[in-house]
Amino acid sequence: MTPPVTPLLDVTDLTVHFTRRTGFFGSRRETVQAVSGVSLAIGRRETLGLVGESGCGKTTLARAVLRLVEKTSGTVRFDGQDLFALAPEELRRMRRRLQIVFQDPYASLNPRMTIGRAIREGLTIHKLAEGAAADRRVRELLEEVGLSADAADVYPHEFSGGQRQRAGIARALAVEPELLVCDEPVSALDVSVQAQVLNLLMDLQARRGLSYLFISHDLAVVRHVAPRVAVMYLGRIVEEGPAEELYARPRHPYTQALLSAVPVPDPLTKRPRIVLPGDPPSPVNPPQGCPFHPRCQHPAKDQTCVSVRPELVESAPGLRAACHKG
Amino acid sequence: MSEPLTPPAAVPVPAPVPAPSSAPLLELADLRVTFATEEGVARAVDGVALTVQAGETVGLVGESGCGKSVTALAVLRLIEHPGLIAHGSRVRFEGRDLLALAERDIRAVRGNHLALIVQEPASALNPVLTVGSQIAEVIRAHQQVTRGAARSRAVEMLKAVGIPDAEQRYGQYAHQLSGGMRQRVLIAIALACRPHLLIADEPTTALDVTIQAEILELLDGLQRQMGMAVLLITHNLGLVAERTRRVYVMYAGQIVESAPTEALFAAPAHPYTQGLMAAVPRPDAPRERLAAIPGQVPPATAWPAGCRFHPRCPFAWEKCRAELPPLLPAGEGREARCWLLADGPHGDATP
Numbered sequence: 001m002t003p004p005v006t007p008l009l010d011v012t013d014l015t016v017h018f019t020r021r022t023g024f025f026g027s028r029r030e031t032v033q034a035v036s037g038v039s040l041a042i043g044r045r046e047t048l049g050l051v052g053e054s055g056c057g058k059t060t061l062a063r064a065v066l067r068l069v070e071k072t073s074g075t076v077r078f079d080g081q082d083l084f085a086l087a088p089e090e091l092r093r094m095r096r097r098l099q100i101v102f103q104d105p106y107a108s109l110n111p112r113m114t115i116g117r118a119i120r121e122g123l124t125i126h127k128l129a130e131g132a133a134a135d136r137r138v139r140e141l142l143e144e145v146g147l148s149a150d151a152a153d154v155y156p157h158e159f160s161g162g163q164r165q166r167a168g169i170a171r172a173l174a175v176e177p178e179l180l181v182c183d184e185p186v187s188a189l190d191v192s193v194q195a196q197v198l199n200l201l202m203d204l205q206a207r208r209g210l211s212y213l214f215i216s217h218d219l220a221v222v223r224h225v226a227p228r229v230a231v232m233y234l235g236r237i238v239e240e241g242p243a244e245e246l247y248a249r250p251r252h253p254y255t256q257a258l259l260s261a262v263p264v265p266d267p268l269t270k271r272p273r274i275v276l277p278g279d280p281p282s283p284v285n286p287p288q289g290c291p292f293h294p295r296c297q298h299p300a301k302d303q304t305c306v307s308v309r310p311e312l313v314e315s316a317p318g319l320r321a322a323c324h325k326g
Numbered sequence: 327m328s329e330p331l332t333p334p335a336a337v338p339v340p341a342p343v344p345a346p347s348s349a350p351l352l353e354l355a356d357l358r359v360t361f362a363t364e365e366g367v368a369r370a371v372d373g374v375a376l377t378v379q380a381g382e383t384v385g386l387v388g389e390s391g392c393g394k395s396v397t398a399l400a401v402l403r404l405i406e407h408p409g410l411i412a413h414g415s416r417v418r419f420e421g422r423d424l425l426a427l428a429e430r431d432i433r434a435v436r437g438n439h440l441a442l443i444v445q446e447p448a449s450a451l452n453p454v455l456t457v458g459s460q461i462a463e464v465i466r467a468h469q470q471v472t473r474g475a476a477r478s479r480a481v482e483m484l485k486a487v488g489i490p491d492a493e494q495r496y497g498q499y500a501h502q503l504s505g506g507m508r509q510r511v512l513i514a515i516a517l518a519c520r521p522h523l524l525i526a527d528e529p530t531t532a533l534d535v536t537i538q539a540e541i542l543e544l545l546d547g548l549q550r551q552m553g554m555a556v557l558l559i560t561h562n563l564g565l566v567a568e569r570t571r572r573v574y575v576m577y578a579g580q581i582v583e584s585a586p587t588e589a590l591f592a593a594p595a596h597p598y599t600q601g602l603m604a605a606v607p608r609p610d611a612p613r614e615r616l617a618a619i620p621g622q623v624p625p626a627t628a629w630p631a632g633c634r635f636h637p638r639c640p641f642a643w644e645k646c647r648a649e650l651p652p653l654l655p656a657g658e659g660r661e662a663r664c665w666l667l668a669d670g671p672h673g674d675a676t677p
Contacts, residue, residue, distance in 0.1 A: 054534055191606055262609045263567065265564045265567045
């Protein structure tokens with residue numbers, strides 16, 4: 001797939017580093033290199049899947065896309081406008097167009113507020129509807145996400161996990177966003193309910209023409225929702241391309257290991273498993289050269305991998321991988 | 327880092343795996359566990375029967391709230407107030423009725439011949455004791471050995487679970503280890519006395535997928551060396567497919583299906599199992615709509631009458647709403663709790 005001509009979201013060379021104090025009475029400072037030089041683009045009605053394991057920087061990237069954290073360098077353009085250059089009032093208006101759905105819907109639903117009030121809040125803040133019109137809109141939104149209109153009077157704790165996630169989605173949709181950042185939206189749900197929520201997200205996209213940045217550690221889930229997938233490791237995208245190609249013929253040794261580690265629910269499928277030694281290195285002190293080299297099992301790994309950082313280069317139509325040996 | 331595993335010294339390997347025709351290593355019959363709650367009595371485990379033979383790996387699969395973890399705790403008699411194991415429940419392990427044992431006798435079984443690994447490596451370790459001493463403690467609790475001997479056995483166990491620099495790691499605390507390392511320490515504790523049965527309750531759910539693969543390979547190797555049986559409790563059908571020989575599927579406090587693993591995945595007999603398999607996204611399948619099971623798992627205080635799956639079942643008819651089906655034969659070595667099997671899919675089984 002060729003990248004869209006004018007992407008809705010265009011992230012260029014984004015870097016987000018945090019400084020934190022550690023040691024006795026915070027006497028030492030260290031820099032967490034959460035996101036380093038990430039570029040990605042999402043077109044209208046498009047879904048980009050972003051996979052990676054804990055600590056790879058995917059959640060920080062999600063927050064930077066919404067300017068919920070400040071960047072260190074690079075740009076995030078939404079519909080052509082640089083989010084980090086916007087004045088507070090402009091940013092507030094822009095936020096209506098980008099919404100986020102969290103893994104834990106409690107993060108976006110106030111436990112002391114009924115579901116109806118939580119959804120209504122967005123309508124009021126952005127002056128989209130008032131009074132009876134707002135009430136009607138809340139009921140419509142609840143029904144759109146597969147809840148009953150009575151759910152407006154319910155508190156979040158009275159809901160099951162799946163219902164709460166539907167409410168979180170309704171709250172995000174209330175302000176008519178164009179891009180939804182979904183950060184592990186189904187990871188806390190049971191398999192049977194997870195499928196319901198994934199189907200809902202796909203229906204909503206078809207109906208509303210939404211764009212998704214869909215973040216998950218679960219490669220199988222991402223495969224189902226995203227035609228294009230990016231793989232993140234230690235703050236960097238190490239491979240990106242059409243899902244079909246990336247899952248069938250992963251180029252980067254990390255993607256290969258990640259895919260080989262996913263258990264397939266079919267006892268007759270026997271695949272060679274690449275077992276990675278050790279834990280991922282700390283983003284405080286990422287390795288020189290290729291960030292993956294200390295765990296890389298590629299037979300051709302050599303001194304170049306240890307000393308030179310590989311750039312993302314196209315290794316198949318539309319597929320980019322950052323590997324010297326790819 | 328993870329060296330090929332060498333079994334701790336001074337133990338003969340491999341242990342012989344008895345023929346499956348002998349008495350089962352673990353046998354549960356009519357196991358019932360209830361919890362008194364504000365909403366009423368929760369029948370968390372409601373008449374579970376299952377067997378594990380020596381040396382085999384058996385899966386117990388189900389979604390949250392189905393009772394699989396409570397089953398594990400009940401086997402080790404770790405159910406706490408307000409939970410209660412009902413009279414008439416039977417848990418036989420190596421020929422002994424665990425529910426009839428005195429408290430000190432059950433303690434001699436736990437962590438010795440029968441061990442448990444739980445999901446949360448962070449909370450299962452004592453934060454103020456070194457990880458090594460926690461392994462040595464288990465060894466000394468069950469075996470007449472000197473402190474020095476227990477210590478060197480503990481170091482050997484740390485090596486066996488693939489922890490580098492085992493001597494130094496012995497003196498470290500849980501917070502100094504990564505999640506994967508902590509889970510290895512828990513495995514070392516569980517296996518320190520070379521159990522005959524390991525109950526692994528979501529042993530890798532909190533871990534990243536690459537670490538999960540590493541830990542499971544490790545467990546596999548140790549299992550082969552020790553000839554130990556494993557009851558793998560998980561919600562992950564992929565793990566069941568990959569790691570087990572036989573499977574029990576649990577729903578709403580009951581076993582709803584049991585089968586050899588390959589047969590189960592080839593043709594699930596119970597509509598719940600069918601629904602579960604259709605709902606799981608696969609990493610190797612094309613992008614398509616998933617077949618979701620409508621509704622959700624009911625609360626344990628209010629299991630539906632009749633077949634507990636009937637409100638979510640696409641095939642349910644009158645009989646399903648009125649009568650709880652027993653486990654019925656569903657092919658060789660298979661059973662399923664579904665009226666379709668009694669009446670045939672074309673008899674009066676039409677909705």
